[in-house]
Amino acid sequence: MMRSRETENMTLDWHVCSRARLSRDPRFDGKFFIGVLGSRVYCRPICPAPTAKEKNVRYFPTAAAAAEAGFRPCLRCRPECSPGTPAWLGTSNTVSRALRLIGESGLQSGGMEVLAERLGVGARHLRRLFIRHLGATPNAVAQTRRLHFAKKLIDETMLPMSEVALASGFGCVRRFNAAIQTTYHRTPSQIRRLARQKTIQPENQYIFHLRFRPPYYWDGMLAFLAARATPGVEAVESGNYFRSICVDGMAGYFGVSLDEEHNSLRVCIQFGEPRFLFFIIERIRTMFDLNADWTEIARTLKSDPTLAGLVDFAPGLRVPGCWNGFELATRAILGQQITVRHATALAGRIVETFGRIFPGTGPLTHLFPTPEILTEADLTGMGLPRARGQAIRALARAVCDGRISFEGIVESTSFLQKLTEIPGIGRWTAQYVAMRALGEPDAFPVGDAVLLTTLNLASPAELEFRAESWRPWRAYATVYVWNIANRVTVLGAKRIPQSRKRVPIEDTGHADSMLNA
Numbered sequence: 001m002m003r004s005r006e007t008e009n010m011t012l013d014w015h016v017c018s019r020a021r022l023s024r025d026p027r028f029d030g031k032f033f034i035g036v037l038g039s040r041v042y043c044r045p046i047c048p049a050p051t052a053k054e055k056n057v058r059y060f061p062t063a064a065a066a067a068e069a070g071f072r073p074c075l076r077c078r079p080e081c082s083p084g085t086p087a088w089l090g091t092s093n094t095v096s097r098a099l100r101l102i103g104e105s106g107l108q109s110g111g112m113e114v115l116a117e118r119l120g121v122g123a124r125h126l127r128r129l130f131i132r133h134l135g136a137t138p139n140a141v142a143q144t145r146r147l148h149f150a151k152k153l154i155d156e157t158m159l160p161m162s163e164v165a166l167a168s169g170f171g172c173v174r175r176f177n178a179a180i181q182t183t184y185h186r187t188p189s190q191i192r193r194l195a196r197q198k199t200i201q202p203e204n205q206y207i208f209h210l211r212f213r214p215p216y217y218w219d220g221m222l223a224f225l226a227a228r229a230t231p232g233v234e235a236v237e238s239g240n241y242f243r244s245i246c247v248d249g250m251a252g253y254f255g256v257s258l259d260e261e262h263n264s265l266r267v268c269i270q271f272g273e274p275r276f277l278f279f280i281i282e283r284i285r286t287m288f289d290l291n292a293d294w295t296e297i298a299r300t301l302k303s304d305p306t307l308a309g310l311v312d313f314a315p316g317l318r319v320p321g322c323w324n325g326f327e328l329a330t331r332a333i334l335g336q337q338i339t340v341r342h343a344t345a346l347a348g349r350i351v352e353t354f355g356r357i358f359p360g361t362g363p364l365t366h367l368f369p370t371p372e373i374l375t376e377a378d379l380t381g382m383g384l385p386r387a388r389g390q391a392i393r394a395l396a397r398a399v400c401d402g403r404i405s406f407e408g409i410v411e412s413t414s415f416l417q418k419l420t421e422i423p424g425i426g427r428w429t430a431q432y433v434a435m436r437a438l439g440e441p442d443a444f445p446v447g448d449a450v451l452l453t454t455l456n457l458a459s460p461a462e463l464e465f466r467a468e469s470w471r472p473w474r475a476y477a478t479v480y481v482w483n484i485a486n487r488v489t490v491l492g493a494k495r496i497p498q499s500r501k502r503v504p505i506e507d508t509g510h511a512d513s514m515l516n517a
């Protein structure tokens, strides 16, 4: 039985916060903020400024809570650069989903009434939940995010202030100026002059550093993405991940690499409309699972002796997300019953035939085809089984006529139910989509063949029983087992049993056809 998450109260553990603050522990960055009474400034646990006495500090669960209590963001540790509130609080699903929606909406707030309605709760109830778990109202949380993003754009880009105001959701320059002045006691231009070294970027190109809570197993993430990189749309080259993107009909691309020294990913974005930067950055954060609270996840996984070995072997593995849910679901269908390599080649062929040409240089030559195009696409010549082609077209149709939307999902159960109504999409594929497109930390590919063979289990029922102790992080446990299945390794004295025949990861999609039969 799942515990009721809404009834638990979020209280910061004073001892934990104090220890993390005194040791400047980056694993706690973004999990709480420190208000310093004398200076009325709030800081990240890693702030390089001299540590204040314990009696002179207050702890807050979020930056918004510190701001509501009258503290200003520190100009040294820059709270706007912290990894942010953990994606899954483990205390309230409603609050986690609300935060996700605030992220997806690109800061264009439709008001808290709209947010509450989409979440299926009353506005007053939502407000109470926010105050209990985050220490601030939904409006305060959204306002802090706008301010933080504005500060990031002021510091890290050369965008004119009028563009910064719009891109950070302020609507007009006057409101933006007033908010910055009130918060920082400085004008936007004064803040920009304070910002450290800045190199001039080509037009429409931006470089951002997105922080995470260490450790981060970048090689594992990159290996997973490299094996599945759709030719023309994605590429992995010398430690970098690249892909073409399309937002609101406009094409662009981004590249991501690891900056280990600063516990961050270095992201280079080429996009013509700064108003979509917030959306793009949030999507990249989700795709690379940067909001994960690694320490918390590892604690649960280590209760399983086999997983404990895997976690120690590769600390910091994340669940790879995706740029676009439709694209991911299409890839998942393509991968059923064939090897990852074969599926990747098929995807490349479909992209070459149906994708829009991407006017760039290097390995990115196309945009992934839209649902509109794939609805009508004749996939018979592509070399995939008829049934897969039909499933992809049915999925595309469902997206086009609005039966299925991969954006703004608040309730994954009903979404996944609708997804499995499409012939050719079974429980395994749906759970795979939940893992990678919805970021559900407890999603679990039922009956997965690699999990079964690697863990030496006899039946899907046995697997489900075993996975009970992995909750609420079954997706992470799954990625760990997949990771190890791809590289034979020794765990202490005991070798993880390997299957006689190597089963490629997405081949496990064949569980679908059995379940659907």
Ligand SMILES: [Zn+2]
Binding pocket: 042, 043, 044, 047, 048, 049, 074, 075, 076, 077, 078
């Ligand atoms: Zn500070």
